[in-house]
Amino acid sequence: KAGVTQTPRYLIKTRGQQVTLSCSPISGHRSVSWYQQTPGQGLQFLFEYFSETQRNKGNFPGRFSGRQFSNSRSEMNVSTLELGDSALYLCASSQRANTEAFFGQGTRLTVV
């Protein structure tokens, strides 16, 4: 069974631009969560989607948004990029919201 796939793996963007990251969950998994990892703040929860609905959101500004499609694939978008948005963005999928989550390899975003 294929794991969680995140694309692209690496990305370089300029301040002020916007970016869209993609996550394909494990087949049959309906819950997708997004996390940001930085050296200073560690792993922080961004948001979770289940059956195309956002069920939970972390403490991030409105520049961070996401969505989930009917096939459970998810995208997250960051607008007006700041240098501090440079991070590893991780996606995790699970069958349901309260079962073990499986993570992808992440997208490394660098904002210059």
Added chain:
Amino acid sequence: DAKTTQPTSMDCAEGRAANLPCNHSTISGNEYVYWYRQIHSQGPQYIIHGLKNNETNEMASLIITEDRKSSTLILPHATLRDTAVYYCIVRAGGSQGNLIFGKGTKLSVKP
């Protein structure tokens, strides 16, 4: 805020058992204990979880104390590839899915 306390770092000799402790003194009756690990620059990897009974799978064993205020993750025969940051997380069953990661324990397995 993370509800768990873990040592910052630990060393273990290759081939020996690695015992990683976790304190979760404020755990509620419906909260599970989850363990994940993260090898450098990779996504976290699920290891094991439990509610109150001890659990074992092909990767590790989880020992939860009777009062559920602490637990220990046991890697029975540590290898160099087990070098990673190990995260202990408590999470309510039926919760909305977000995992709250603390700083974890950096386990170094040495030859």
